[in-house]
Amino acid sequence: MLSDRVPIEQQLHADKPGLAFGRGRSYGDVCLNPDGVLWLTSGLDKFIHFDEASGMLRCESGVSLRDIQRVFVPRGWMLPVSPGTQLVSVGGAIANDVHGKNHHVHGSFGDHVHRIVLKRTDGSSLECAPHLQPDWFRATVGGLGLTGVISEADIQLRRVEGPWLDAETIPFQRVDEFFPLADASEAEFEYTVAWIDCTSGEAGRGLLMRANHNSDTSWPVTHKAPRTMPLVPPVSLVNALSLKPFNALYYHSNRMRDARAHVFFERFFYPLDNLLEWNRMYGPRGFYQYQSVVPRAAGADATKEMLRQIAKSGEGSFLAVLKTFGARAPLGMLSFPMPGVTLALDFPNRGTKTHALFERLDAVVREAGGRLYPAKDARMPRQLFEAGYAQLGTFLPFRDPGISSAMSRRLLGS
Amino acid sequence: MKRIVIVGATSAIAEHCARCWLETGPADMLLLGRDVPRLERVAADLKARSPDSSLQTAQADFLSPDDIQAWAARAYGAGPVDIVLIAHGTLPDQPQCQADLAASNTAMAINGISPVLFAEAFAGRMQQADHGTLIIIGSVAGDRGRKSNYVYGAAKGLVTRYAQGLQHRLAASQVRVVLVKPGPTDTPMTAHLKEAGTGLAKVEDVARAIVSGAQKGSRTVYAPGKWGLIMMIIRHLPFSVFKKLNI
Numbered sequence: 310m311l312s313d314r315v316p317i318e319q320q321l322h323a324d325k326p327g328l329a330f331g332r333g334r335s336y337g338d339v340c341l342n343p344d345g346v347l348w349l350t351s352g353l354d355k356f357i358h359f360d361e362a363s364g365m366l367r368c369e370s371g372v373s374l375r376d377i378q379r380v381f382v383p384r385g386w387m388l389p390v391s392p393g394t395q396l397v398s399v400g401g402a403i404a405n406d407v408h409g410k411n412h413h414v415h416g417s418f419g420d421h422v423h424r425i426v427l428k429r430t431d432g433s434s435l436e437c438a439p440h441l442q443p444d445w446f447r448a449t450v451g452g453l454g455l456t457g458v459i460s461e462a463d464i465q466l467r468r469v470e471g472p473w474l475d476a477e478t479i480p481f482q483r484v485d486e487f488f489p490l491a492d493a494s495e496a497e498f499e500y501t502v503a504w505i506d507c508t509s510g511e512a513g514r515g516l517l518m519r520a521n522h523n524s525d526t527s528w529p530v531t532h533k534a535p536r537t538m539p540l541v542p543p544v545s546l547v548n549a550l551s552l553k554p555f556n557a558l559y560y561h562s563n564r565m566r567d568a569r570a571h572v573f574f575e576r577f578f579y580p581l582d583n584l585l586e587w588n589r590m591y592g593p594r595g596f597y598q599y600q601s602v603v604p605r606a607a608g609a610d611a612t613k614e615m616l617r618q619i620a621k622s623g624e625g626s627f628l629a630v631l632k633t634f635g636a637r638a639p640l641g642m643l644s645f646p647m648p649g650v651t652l653a654l655d656f657p658n659r660g661t662k663t664h665a666l667f668e669r670l671d672a673v674v675r676e677a678g679g680r681l682y683p684a685k686d687a688r689m690p691r692q693l694f695e696a697g698y699a700q701l702g703t704f705l706p707f708r709d710p711g712i713s714s715a716m717s718r719r720l721l722g723s
Numbered sequence: 724m725k726r727i728v729i730v731g732a733t734s735a736i737a738e739h740c741a742r743c744w745l746e747t748g749p750a751d752m753l754l755l756g757r758d759v760p761r762l763e764r765v766a767a768d769l770k771a772r773s774p775d776s777s778l779q780t781a782q783a784d785f786l787s788p789d790d791i792q793a794w795a796a797r798a799y800g801a802g803p804v805d806i807v808l809i810a811h812g813t814l815p816d817q818p819q820c821q822a823d824l825a826a827s828n829t830a831m832a833i834n835g836i837s838p839v840l841f842a843e844a845f846a847g848r849m850q851q852a853d854h855g856t857l858i859i860i861g862s863v864a865g866d867r868g869r870k871s872n873y874v875y876g877a878a879k880g881l882v883t884r885y886a887q888g889l890q891h892r893l894a895a896s897q898v899r900v901v902l903v904k905p906g907p908t909d910t911p912m913t914a915h916l917k918e919a920g921t922g923l924a925k926v927e928d929v930a931r932a933i934v935s936g937a938q939k940g941s942r943t944v945y946a947p948g949k950w951g952l953i954m955m956i957i958r959h960l961p962f963s964v965f966k967k968l969n970i
């Protein structure tokens with residue numbers, strides 16, 4: 310565990326390669342380092358300074374996004390970008406350059422980072438920012454923890470009037486309907502995201518959720534205590550039998566419900582955080598996430614083809630999320646978001662059958678000129694990584710030789 | 724505004740207690756410690772969380788009765804204090820304490836004598852004001868001496884007996900004396916245990932248990948609560964069984 314009692318760079322020398330570990334909310338092996346050392350950042354949880362007038366927050370890298378939201382939302386400031394869980398650290402959010410439902414408006418997490426302090430295993434410390442050692446900055450944002458250990462960061466929060474959003478849900482019958490609907494929604498709504506019923510086959514019926522902040526400043530009385538999935542069921546609760554009725558139910562209950570709602574931000578942004586350890590639902594063999602992004606031009610065809618492959622395989626996905634990314638150039642050399650459309654799926658691990666499906670999905674992504682999200686990957690082939698991340702060569706010289714992860718050994722060879 | 728004094732304010736448990744208190748509204752806090760830059764960092768964090776709070780930091784000599792007395796007087800100079808939390812402590816290496824009496828001496832002094840002197844200095848003033856909650860952090864280690872950490876355990880046991888006496892003395896007053904006994908908790912003090920794979924409670928949870936126990940005025944707070952039961956069993960194990968345990 311890293312401590313802020315001793316200079317961090319002095320805590321980084323080890324005989325074996327190390328890796329920073331935030332909250333371990335990445336799905337794959339990006340935050341794992343078997344046989345090596347993990348530097349836990351959970352003790353680096355202090356705010357350093359907050360400027361009430363400008364909304365600039367300086368904090369240590371182990372601070373959780375939830376801590377930031379809970380302290381500052383009541384004061385009218387919010388993180389401009391947050392992923393689907395707030396139980397992640399600032400360091401992890403930078404290292405994976407995470408995105409939220411408002412990418413088309415606010416880009417990715419790194420777009421709001423104004424300064425990073427990076428500690429290297431050779432005992433040095435450096436500061437980088439968009440205009441200060443910008444190469445180091447672009448290597449570290451989205452850098453998968455491989456350029457050094459981030460000790461602190463400056464993050465620009467954004468103003469909000471209150472903690473509520475006005476959300477609406479619109480059903481669509483086919484993926485082809487999704488694209489015009491998403492485009493129209495992006496013009497008027499800060500948040501857009503769609504859920505796809507994978508069991509509906511290639512058609513891809515689904516629900517598009519879109520929302521804006523509203524000006525209600527009231528505050529709910531208590532925070533809901535999280536519920537925990539009580540135990541690991543002996544088999545996966547997610548299989549074709551449970552999934553079809555589940556998806557149909559979800560689809561119809563949402564469709565029939567009043568399509569407009571006044572939603573508390575935590576419920577809107579982090580629906581799964583109330584069900585801690587929800588992943589146990591998938592049984593002891595766990596599950597895989599598969600998140601791709603493909604350029605817009607190829608988007609509709611590629612998405613339909615992936616849905617067709619999934620339907621054909623019978624490996625239903627419980628959560629299938631479809632979202633268009635805005636037209637921003639990716640910030641980090643290895644940042645995942647790029648202009649286009651992203652599809653996030655998860656599958657219970659059923660061994661070779663699941664892997665065979667992944668290979669067919671890989672082929673679609675590669676063909677479309679897309680890439681996979683390292684934060685959610687444990688298995689992509691190295692060629693797909695190299696093809697998807699054109700700036701890999703530029704990134705490599707910024708690596709810290711004392712740092713390595715299971716993922717870097719798998720995809721970068723060391 | 725509530726007036727709060729934290730002794731050993733750089734302790735992770737104390738820091739999280741402070742965060743909990745500030746969630747309910749701004750406070751006037753005096754943070755005592757031995758290392759000023761570290762105290763300043765804790766104060767900056769708390770200030771960012773609660774900009775309307777007043778946060779003062781000060782360096783104290785934790786083994787000097789005069790210094791301890793002087794800081795209690797200074798804290799009361801500005802009026803009665805609502806909460807005093809005495810949190811400092813250090814987990815010594817037991818074999819080293821056995822081999823080196825100076826190490827034993829330091830461990831006993833900082834974990835046993837020092838907190839008791841702080842408590843005594845504040846208790847008198849609280850009694851005079853007939854107001855306030857005095858929270859002292861002991862440990863489950865003080866409930867029964869064990870071979871793995873009995874020097875530390877003995878010092879914490881001293882704190883336990885002292886708190887009992889103080890509770891007796893102040894029973895008729897409005898002053899509450901709360902003895903906290905944390906179980907193994909994930910803080911810098913136990914970083915080496917975590918590496919060895921020991922299950923540790925989250926510091927946020929321990930802090931919440933302390934704050935809510937103090938609010939209720941409980942005399943003893945085990946944090947997390949399950950340690951009350953575990954220690955009852957350990958205290959009552961017959962020696963013939965206890966001696967076989969490698970704890």
Ligand SMILES: Cc1cc2nc3c(=O)[nH]c(=O)nc-3n(C[C@H](O)[C@H](O)[C@H](O)COP(=O)(O)OP(=O)(O)OC[C@H]3O[C@@H](n4cnc5c(N)ncnc54)[C@H](O)[C@@H]3O)c2cc1C
Nearest residue numbers: 331332333334335392393398400401404407408453454459
């Ligand atoms: C329910 C759920 C929903 C999610 N939704 C989204 C989403 O909508 N969008 C999205 O983008 N992601 C999403 N994610 C993924 C998650 O946001 C990322 O994996 C995030 O990076 C996890 O942060 P962490 O603190 O847990 O980091 P970890 O998982 O512990 O580590 C992630 C990477 O960050 C590095 N790292 C951590 N701390 C530091 C540091 N101090 N210095 C340098 N490197 C560091 C690690 O080495 C590793 O490479 C979701 C995850 C879950 C579980």
Ligand SMILES: NC(=O)c1ccc[n+]([C@@H]2O[C@H](COP(=O)([O-])OP(=O)(O)OC[C@H]3O[C@@H](n4cnc5c(N)ncnc54)[C@H](OP(=O)(O)O)[C@@H]3O)[C@@H](O)[C@H]2O)c1
Nearest residue numbers: 731733734735736785810811812813862905907908910912
């Ligand atoms: N963590 C556990 O598992 C656990 C279990 C039971 C009881 N406790 C007790 O809980 C209390 C808080 O501990 P923690 O877990 O929060 O540990 P911590 O974060 O390591 O804090 C220890 C605190 O004690 C201070 N301290 C240590 N030696 C000192 C000395 N010689 N002079 C002055 N101050 C000194 C430290 O000051 P510096 O910052 O200047 O070093 C720091 O403020 C302690 O009384 C501890 O015994 C802890």
